[in-house]
Amino acid sequence: MWRNSKSLVVKIDDEGNGFEEQRGPDPREDENLELGSGRGLLIARAFVDELESSNCRAQGTQVRILKHLRLAQKREDNRKRRIIQ
Numbered sequence: 001m002w003r004n005s006k007s008l009v010v011k012i013d014d015e016g017n018g019f020e021e022q023r024g025p026d027p028r029e030d031e032n033l034e035l036g037s038g039r040g041l042l043i044a045r046a047f048v049d050e051l052e053s054s055n056c057r058a059q060g061t062q063v064r065i066l067k068h069l070r071l072a073q074k075r076e077d078n079r080k081r082r083i084i085q
Contacts, residue, residue: 008067015060 001010025031027038041063045051050066 003069005069007069010065012063012065013060014062017060 001008003009024038025035027033027035027042032038041051041053044065048065048067050064052064053061055061
């Protein structure tokens with residue numbers, strides 16, 4: 001995980017068998033609403049700006065999440081305006 005003034009990046013490595021994102025059932029479909037799994041990426045995508053996953057059978061799965069820190073940027077912009085005025 002790392003952060004700068006504009007964004008936060010989180011990398012998650014999982015050594016399990018991995019998954020193929022496109023092959024999973026759509027958790028929003030009626031027949032999948034009561035399944036006990038399959039919603040993690042859907043929920044994560046609702047809160048982040050970018051989410052990428054890569055699957056390597058020998059090494060598991062890696063998920064990379066990027067979130068732009070807009071509030072921090074707005075605060076910095078406001079601070080700069082106060083200095084300029």
